[in-house]
Amino acid sequence: MTSLSTPRRLAASRDETQASLLLWLLLALLVVAVLLPLAAILGQAMLAADGSFAGLAPLRDTLAQPGLARAAGGSLQVALATTALVLPLAYGYAAALTRVALPGRGLFRLLALLPLLAPSLLPGISLVYLFGHQGLLKSWFADGSIYGFAGIVLGEAFYTFPHALMILLTALAVGDARLYEAARTLGAGPLRRFATITLPATRYGLVSAAMVVFTLVVTDFGVAKVIGGQYPVLAVEAYKQVIGQQNFPRGAVIGLLLLLPALLSFAVDRWLQRRQGTQVSARAQPLQPLRQPLVRLLALLYCSAVGGALLVLLGTAIAAAFIQQWPYQLSFTLQHFDFDLVDGGGWLAFANSLKLALYTALAGTVLVFLGAWGSSKLRTAGTAGQLLHALAMLPMAVPGLVLGLGYIFFFNHAANPLHGLYGTLAILVLCSVAHFYTTAHMTARTALAQLDGDFEPVAASLKVPLWRTLWRVTLPTCLPAVLDIARYFFVSAMTTVSAVIFLYTPDTVLAAVAVLNMDDAGDTAAAAAMATLIVASSGAACLLFALLSHWLLARSQRWRRPL
Amino acid sequence: MKLDPTTLLHKAPPADGAATRPYLTLAGISKRFGQQQVLSQLDLTIGKGEFVCLLGPSGCGKTTLLRQIAGLDVPDSGQIVMDGRDITLLPPAQRDYGIVFQSYALFPNLSVADNIAYGLGGARRDKARRVAELLALIGLDEIAGKYPAQLSGGQQQRVALARALATSPSLLLLDEPLSALDARVREHLRREIRSLQQKLGITTIMVTHDQEEALTMADRVVVMNGGRIEQCATPFTLYREPATRFVASFVGQGNCLAACSRSSQHATLGDVSLLLPAPHGTPPGSALTLFIRPEDLILHPRWPATPDAVLADITKLELLGPIYRVSLHVPAWGAANVVADITHAQLAQLDISLQQRVPVSLNVARLRVFAGEGAQHD
Numbered sequence: 001m002t003s004l005s006t007p008r009r010l011a012a013s014r015d016e017t018q019a020s021l022l023l024w025l026l027l028a029l030l031v032v033a034v035l036l037p038l039a040a041i042l043g044q045a046m047l048a049a050d051g052s053f054a055g056l057a058p059l060r061d062t063l064a065q066p067g068l069a070r071a072a073g074g075s076l077q078v079a080l081a082t083t084a085l086v087l088p089l090a091y092g093y094a095a096a097l098t099r100v101a102l103p104g105r106g107l108f109r110l111l112a113l114l115p116l117l118a119p120s121l122l123p124g125i126s127l128v129y130l131f132g133h134q135g136l137l138k139s140w141f142a143d144g145s146i147y148g149f150a151g152i153v154l155g156e157a158f159y160t161f162p163h164a165l166m167i168l169l170t171a172l173a174v175g176d177a178r179l180y181e182a183a184r185t186l187g188a189g190p191l192r193r194f195a196t197i198t199l200p201a202t203r204y205g206l207v208s209a210a211m212v213v214f215t216l217v218v219t220d221f222g223v224a225k226v227i228g229g230q231y232p233v234l235a236v237e238a239y240k241q242v243i244g245q246q247n248f249p250r251g252a253v254i255g256l257l258l259l260l261p262a263l264l265s266f267a268v269d270r271w272l273q274r275r276q277g278t279q280v281s282a283r284a285q286p287l288q289p290l291r292q293p294l295v296r297l298l299a300l301l302y303c304s305a306v307g308g309a310l311l312v313l314l315g316t317a318i319a320a321a322f323i324q325q326w327p328y329q330l331s332f333t334l335q336h337f338d339f340d341l342v343d344g345g346g347w348l349a350f351a352n353s354l355k356l357a358l359y360t361a362l363a364g365t366v367l368v369f370l371g372a373w374g375s376s377k378l379r380t381a382g383t384a385g386q387l388l389h390a391l392a393m394l395p396m397a398v399p400g401l402v403l404g405l406g407y408i409f410f411f412n413h414a415a416n417p418l419h420g421l422y423g424t425l426a427i428l429v430l431c432s433v434a435h436f437y438t439t440a441h442m443t444a445r446t447a448l449a450q451l452d453g454d455f456e457p458v459a460a461s462l463k464v465p466l467w468r469t470l471w472r473v474t475l476p477t478c479l480p481a482v483l484d485i486a487r488y489f490f491v492s493a494m495t496t497v498s499a500v501i502f503l504y505t506p507d508t509v510l511a512a513v514a515v516l517n518m519d520d521a522g523d524t525a526a527a528a529a530m531a532t533l534i535v536a537s538s539g540a541a542c543l544l545f546a547l548l549s550h551w552l553l554a555r556s557q558r559w560r561r562p563l
Numbered sequence: 564m565k566l567d568p569t570t571l572l573h574k575a576p577p578a579d580g581a582a583t584r585p586y587l588t589l590a591g592i593s594k595r596f597g598q599q600q601v602l603s604q605l606d607l608t609i610g611k612g613e614f615v616c617l618l619g620p621s622g623c624g625k626t627t628l629l630r631q632i633a634g635l636d637v638p639d640s641g642q643i644v645m646d647g648r649d650i651t652l653l654p655p656a657q658r659d660y661g662i663v664f665q666s667y668a669l670f671p672n673l674s675v676a677d678n679i680a681y682g683l684g685g686a687r688r689d690k691a692r693r694v695a696e697l698l699a700l701i702g703l704d705e706i707a708g709k710y711p712a713q714l715s716g717g718q719q720q721r722v723a724l725a726r727a728l729a730t731s732p733s734l735l736l737l738d739e740p741l742s743a744l745d746a747r748v749r750e751h752l753r754r755e756i757r758s759l760q761q762k763l764g765i766t767t768i769m770v771t772h773d774q775e776e777a778l779t780m781a782d783r784v785v786v787m788n789g790g791r792i793e794q795c796a797t798p799f800t801l802y803r804e805p806a807t808r809f810v811a812s813f814v815g816q817g818n819c820l821a822a823c824s825r826s827s828q829h830a831t832l833g834d835v836s837l838l839l840p841a842p843h844g845t846p847p848g849s850a851l852t853l854f855i856r857p858e859d860l861i862l863h864p865r866w867p868a869t870p871d872a873v874l875a876d877i878t879k880l881e882l883l884g885p886i887y888r889v890s891l892h893v894p895a896w897g898a899a900n901v902v903a904d905i906t907h908a909q910l911a912q913l914d915i916s917l918q919q920r921v922p923v924s925l926n927v928a929r930l931r932v933f934a935g936e937g938a939q940h941d
Contacts, residue, residue, distance in 0.1 A: 007639065008637050008638070008639065008640075008651075008652060008654070009637060010636075010637045010654050011653060011654055011656040011657075012654060013656045015656075017653065118668070136899070156876075160715045194805035263598075358600050372575070378797055379635075414809075438694060452664075452666050452668045454664040454666055455668055455670065457633065457655060457662065457664075457668075458662060458664065458668045458726075458727075459682075460654065460655035461633065461655050461656075461658075461660055461661060461662045461682075461727070461732075461736075462681055462682025462726070462729075462730060463656045463682060464681060464682055472670075472673070473670045473672060473673065477670075477671060477672050509788065510634050533695045534647070
């Protein structure tokens with residue numbers, strides 16, 4: 001018998017030691033980029049206005065403010081209304097895409113995902129142009145009632161629609177045709193089949209989509225900032241407290257409040273994932289899309305209406321960017337792209353955004369892939385791997401606004417040795433990588449999990465170092481996912497405004513921030529022009545990645561094609 | 564037949580040492596996962612050039628044992644010595660073996676040639692020559708440029724084997740290498756792997772749950788159960804002289820008859836008194852289990868001269884292809900139900916049918932005697 005003290009461990013080979021070290025470094029980076037800023041918010045929330053420690057008093061004071069209660073109520077109402085609007089719309093759209101033989105299915109899918117290319121400020125701008133004081137259709141919302149609840153809900157619906165749709169598409173894409181056949185032979189009509197088969201099978205997707213929409217609305221401030229008028233919401237309140245009044249502790253408290261729905265939705269989502277299990281057995285028969293002419297026509301009309309509305313909201317801002325003076329002088333012009341005439345940062349902001357998106361895509365993809373690989377494939381990953389995986393899940397639950405606030409409190413602290421980063425492009429890259437880490441990490445983990453777990457043991461038995469297997473086998477087989485991650489980072493960094501709004505300086509001003517500032521200054525046309533540039537470059541990036549992916553797949557992925 | 568009395572009534576005899584000099588020695592290997600003891604105090608010696616199969620039901624610890632040898636896991640206690648070198652705590656890369664997994668784990672993005680060359684170093688020309696050699700060895704010269712997804716299961720299996728052999732390791736580990744293949748291919752590859760192994764003289768350990776595979780391929784079979792070695796012996800010994808009741812019932816078919824010890828070499832089975840092939844060493848009056856293979860039950864066309872023949876009722880007659888399996892009820896053996904295997908020729912000679920009685924006797928020399936009664940598993 002051996003002693004029960006320390007369990008024996010295999011000695012690590014040199015490459016394994018190096019990889020473990022790398023994993024610990026990545027973990028340290030995540031701690032700095034995510035955990036410490038969040039801790040800084042907690043600390044800041046306990047300071048009095050003069051910077052002295054005050055325990056829970058500032059929290060109590062802030063919560064007692066009538067303004068805050070109003071803002072919380074406003075956020076809640078807007079979020080509930082948006083969820084109630086988006087969920088059925090997206091469910092119908094997803095059902096039409098997955099369950100009906102819809103003509104132009106790919107086009108409609110693309111159309112519905114277009115809002116992802118735009119910052120959340122864009123629908124606000126479009127709404128102003130459509131229904132605002134000088135709007136084409138201002139009679140639809142009399143007395144400027146678009147500025148407020150109605151405008152926010154419509155704008156947020158545009159902004160959150162693709163997020164809900166993606167979840168529901170996944171939920172509706174799988175199904176077992178045998179269940180529907182059985183129901184039909186038992187005499188169940190279409191309504192009964194929907195209520196007893198489709199709805200139960202997609203209930204987790206529905207809850208998940210509802211949580212995502214709710215959280216996005218509560219934590220977004222782009223739409224409310226542009227079209228919200230005097231309507232109080234938490235996100236704008238936090239922005240005003242920090243940027244307008246330099247009241248950091250109060251900003252921190254609101255930040256903590258914003259964290260609540262996100263944490264709740266995160267917890268619900270994890271709980272659902274555990275309950276969900278596998279619903280579709282391996283023997284399930286694939287669904288046959290509905291082909292009845294009437295169903296197809298109705299689906300086509302429905303998707304055209306919803307997709308058309310999204311297109312109008314996107315297109316209005318873009319159109320306004322090229323129009324002399326909306327709505328009085330509709331001649332074509334490029335003068336709104338001459339940003340020298342307005343404040344906000346102009347072409348420098350656009351160039352900075354491109355740089356930020358590029359660096360975020362590069363750094364983010366490398367860091368995320370190495371982290372996912374190390375935490376899932378490395379024999380010696382151990383504690384570092386588990387911690388990294390846990391920490392990688394955290395950013396999903398942290399709204400960008402809160403993360404940005406955390407960065408101010410953490411990096412702007414004089415005692416922080418990393419203080420020098422503050423105000424540089426580097427901190428914006430770090431913040432963006434951290435902000436979008438979770439989705440990228442999950443994508444990488446999913447791709448890696450599909451690889452045979454015996455690759456590494458085989459390679460080790462052949463005495464081939466880990467790095468060579470990573471380079472020659474793991475990376476090439478995961479290439480489509482890697483490109484997906486890079487594209488996601490690029491587009492997200494291009495369009496985000498919430499996290500970076502607190503971190504930019506005149507030298508590192510960004511395009512999305514410029515949209516906000518131009519709109520604030522009343523230069524709505526210039527804001528629309530800048531938003532158009534963002535949409536154009538995100539779209540171009542997506543196109544570029546699609547081409548690159550296509551070319552790489554054709555060139556290096558010959559092995560995917562059976563003979 | 565002369566039997567060593569120590570193998571009787573003995574739970575797990577020590578491996579009778581390898582014929583050649585020991586190459587791999589496992590001593591006192593134990594491993595537990597949480598509350599479950601997966602391997603307990605396991606000893607095994609494998610000789611140079613030997614082909615050893617680890618055989619057992621799922622969960623018996625055979626794959627866990629292979630993982631300890633491969634360095635994919637570390638035993639809680641015990642020592643693994645390979646070629647005189649203690650490798651217990653060495654990482655896989657510092658051991659010297661090639662491995663073929665159940666999934667083959669072929670790199671999908673590399674061609675067959677690149678897969679085989681994966682562990683090879685040195686000049687491009689040398690690598691190409693070695694790959695050509697190996698492709699010729701596995702008889703698949705023409706598929707060098709294909710990708711794994713374009714190969715059949717049997718081809719993939721052979722490529723995985725060639726990759727494992729490419730660096731000329733001194734030990735080959737096979738983890739259920741044939742279980743993903745269909746029966747015909749499997750049978751063909753059994754022979755092919757065995758002849759390859761003999762040609763190269765490489766020490767080989769194969770994990771399998773398929774007894775036929777183990778019996779046809781291995782020099783020695785290690786039967787495992789509940790994390791212990793039940794018996795380690797040649798296929799012949801294993802089949803003819805199972806050391807424990809578990810081995811007797813796990814390997815091949817058999818009948819267990821409840822008997823009672825009368826003297827040092829006598830036992831009573833129902834109404835019949837038997838002279839056993841060897842002393843069994845249990846006190847008179849204690850329970851015994853007699854184990855006999857279906858082919859060692861003899862059905863007689865006429866009443867035989869042997870004193871211990873009894874009458875049996877035929878309850879079922881099954882055709883298993885080359886043989887018939889006859890189910891019998893034997894009142895004189897304590898109302899035992901047994902099965903006997905007979906050839907087509909024997910059946911014709913017997914001229915029997917259902918609901919008929921037939922004289923039956925035991926080939927006493929082939930009886931295996933275990934202490935205790937009843938259940939087939941310990």
